[in-house]
Amino acid sequence: MLTAEIICVGTELLMGQVLNTNEHYIASRLTEAGVALNHSSVVGDNPERLKELLNLAKGRADVIIMTGGLGPTDDDLTKETVSAAFGKKLVFHPECMEKMVSYLKEAGRNLTKNNEKQAYLPEGCIVIENNNGTAPGCIIEDGLKAAIMLPGPPREMVPMFNETVLPYLKKKSGMVLKSRVLRLFGIGESRAALMCDSLIKNQTNPTIAPYAKEGEVTFRVTASGESEDEAQRMVDEACEKMYEILGEYIYAEGDDNSMARVVVDTLKKKGLTVATAESCTGGLIGKMITEVSGASEVYGFGFITYANEAKMQLLGVKKETLDTFGAVSEETAREMAEGARRASGSDIAVSVTGIAGPGGGTEEKPVGLVYIGVNDKLGTEVFRFVQHGDRERVRNKSALCALDIILKRIR
């Protein structure tokens, strides 16, 4: 098995100014690619310490993957240090210079004297193109070993890793990998993992890796085999077992299928439009829907009715309803959803009203109490939730629940 080591370079990481998402991203992709990661470290913009680490890493890993320190300023010293450690000279790459000039031109910026330094790369290296910044990356090969350098900013690093590094590593490891990503909603990570504990624990191929992010849980099932068919068959068999255990929670598959994307795609397929009426989520559902490029086909109208006057004026919620039952009530959620559909002429409307906290809770209506209404031509349904966690979590879970309710309704 191919072994790798990650070294993230940057004083900002050691100062705690930046969360090291690069390590996590690369680690998870290496696992999928069947590459073993035994060490990962962070070091500041300090050539001496980087050199020491490099010497250690050369002795214990086949591939060293570095991020950061490729910028234009004097403290960016990764290339210089790594080249020296591998006995390579830095040479000017005119094609990198041209690429940089055209990138900067497009971004409306000028080349500075500093940028020139970024076009110097180790002799004989494989260049990794950067379409989202000025710093090119590179791969130095030394016998069977390799040192890979990537820029620090994730929006530059991630595409470069996927487009160039991952295929390079897959080829080097000589294995064929297949994977599927199952996306779950309505269950926590630990409970989901517990439910398929025996599947996760007793398998090394395929591997089943759970991952939780903002209310959604995903499982990545990856198998390696000697042929595509063999790997695919192994993945499919494991996924079948996962569906048997967790099927009711799986709403989609795939890396990019956020709940909002699945909602937008399903609405498109059915030729339906949706409207939102948000109180405690304050625009969050609209934001999630419009994060999906092309959402305008299915989403035209959103109402942020944070005040009671807004609920009455924009959605026609009755004063009597608000006075009798309160803004956070089944009745208000119902009238909000109905009003949003009426005012927008959309096919379906969803409403959210609740107490996000930290203030505003009572014994009868605690922080976290949220009503979600949905209305279409078949009528109205209102769901009651008590969400746990802080303001951000309550809002986030409520918005996802609203999307889930739309999805279930239109499916």
Added chain:
Amino acid sequence: MLTAEIICVGTELLMGQVLNTNEHYIASRLTEAGVALNHSSVVGDNPERLKELLNLAKGRADVIIMTGGLGPTDDDLTKETVSAAFGKKLVFHPECMEKMVSYLKEAGRNLTKNNEKQAYLPEGCIVIENNNGTAPGCIIEDGLKAAIMLPGPPREMVPMFNETVLPYLKKKSGMVLKSRVLRLFGIGESRAALMCDSLIKNQTNPTIAPYAKEGEVTFRVTASGESEDEAQRMVDEACEKMYEILGEYIYAEGDDNSMARVVVDTLKKKGLTVATAESCTGGLIGKMITEVSGASEVYGFGFITYANEAKMQLLGVKKETLDTFGAVSEETAREMAEGARRASGSDIAVSVTGIAGPGGGTEEKPVGLVYIGVNDKLGTEVFRFVQHGDRERVRNKSALCALDIILKRIR
């Protein structure tokens, strides 16, 4: 200066299943506490590799801070490995056992045979109480050096770090620290850092640390001194110089003062209300404003007018305006802002219309073109921006620009 090294133990980190937020949290608190961090690494649940790392760390840091591997199962081996490296025996701590029993009882769970292992700690250690889980932490002292062990789950680790480890480190370092955080908008991190390059580079006390996140840039200025007064005076002097250079971009101070919070607080102080009319940001501005607890005092109405019909129906934008100038135009932004104030009765209204991409751009109206309108009793102003970056960045920067425009208008 006291030096520290972080070692995070856990195969799940190297598999990319868990994002290492502990490293980031500890690193940022160490910076504030004036402790230098030169190395940070991740190692799997592997005693041999942990031992090697410990031997390296002992030679280069005063304090080794470890997280993870204190659980009840067989692969949790941090205590065993560290105790051996420091020549300490593990001894039974009855008070830890009692604490664990009462913690589990409260959580409605039973003690398992495995838990007993967690009450064994190195002889002569300082015990770190855990109020959110079963695993106690501990500090081993060896001459002037110290090894600190904490559990991996952040909701257990963070309070233990703050309650016990941070005071321990502050006492050990013998320094008094003061810091101020300056918050900037309207300038990129690299340009801001370049403008005060001489201040950042030539100072080790105070330190000036830039940090960029989602369009905002902050500088944390930290000084250590022998008295509170001395440290405060040094911070204030450095901040004064920062204001001379970057004053026009500094919109607030403090750790928690997001742009949205400053807008909400300033509106409150002035007794004003705001309404939003969003096209390309699709609810993001509303979401940002309502992230601030208590926003309901200043924000009641938001309009997500993603479709032209919504702009006409909800905001009274004229069909003629849309036909003649298009949805993304100065004229539409103007009518959106005016319509939002009229329809809501708010004191001030802001509107955003633009092309977030990736599709929809033309030569005349490229992706990233955004108009932001603001209307109050004094009239209407419209600002034109061309934002660079992907869909998420264009939307995020536009929302922050809108908040900045509100702030400038009401100040």
